[in-house]
Amino acid sequence: MYFNVKTLTTLTCVTARQLGYWDETGLIKPSVAQAEGRGTRRLYSFVDIVQIKTAKALRDQGVSLQKIRKCIAYLRKHAPEIEHPLAELKLLTDGKTIFILTADPNIIMDTLNAGQFVMSLAIGAFAQETRAQVEQLTCRRQANVTVDEFEYQVMIEPDAEAGGYVVSCPVIKGCVSQGDTMEEALEMIRDAIAACLDVLEERKANAKVA
Secondary structure (H helix, E strand, O other), rough: OOOHHHHHHHHHOOOOHHHHHHHHHHHHHHHHHOOOOOOOOOEEEEHHHHHHHHHHHHHHHHHHHHHHHHHHHHHHOOOOOOOHHHOOOOOEOOOOEEEEOOOOOOOOEEOOOOOOOEEEEEEHHHHHHHHHHOOOOOOOOOEEEEEOOEEEEEEEEEOOOOOOEEEOOOOOOOEEEEEEOOOHHHHHHHHHHHHHHHHHHHHHHHHOOO
16 A cells, blocks of 8 residues: 555644655655656655654654664664664664664664663554554545435545545445545535436436437
């Protein structure tokens, strides 16, 4: 599964502008697809989301982008077998220095400077949180809408890849719509149901005439 910028801003609370800046500067680039001109879009993976949450947590603690970048570079240089270091290790920081907790709990590698850590970033917790968010995001929902005093059951499914919601009315073949929000999607499916009913009535009328 992959995620566009709009979905990512919801999952990480990082603005689209910030994501674009991190991409342009090479801090965290979308691993699925990069924007290559007008009409194209950035697409991020699950691991990208975990990395972005980690970077945001470090930034919120006052760690500079330069130091975060050095931390990533250090890990990639000394642990090349780890494809996405921020998603698999535990970080410790005092807001100025970033420490990497290695597999040996008695050893802490100071990736930047000497200092004392006061905050622990459990990357595994970020991963679990993100997984739960994705499950909620992709969960199908059932709802009822009223059109011309009749109630219709509809299915709403979040579109994690394109953003927004896709909604369909199972009892009317081909009746599908979408919206940026769940409320908009429900309003759009009401219009779609009404339009489909008009078409069906017109076909019945034409069949009687024929």
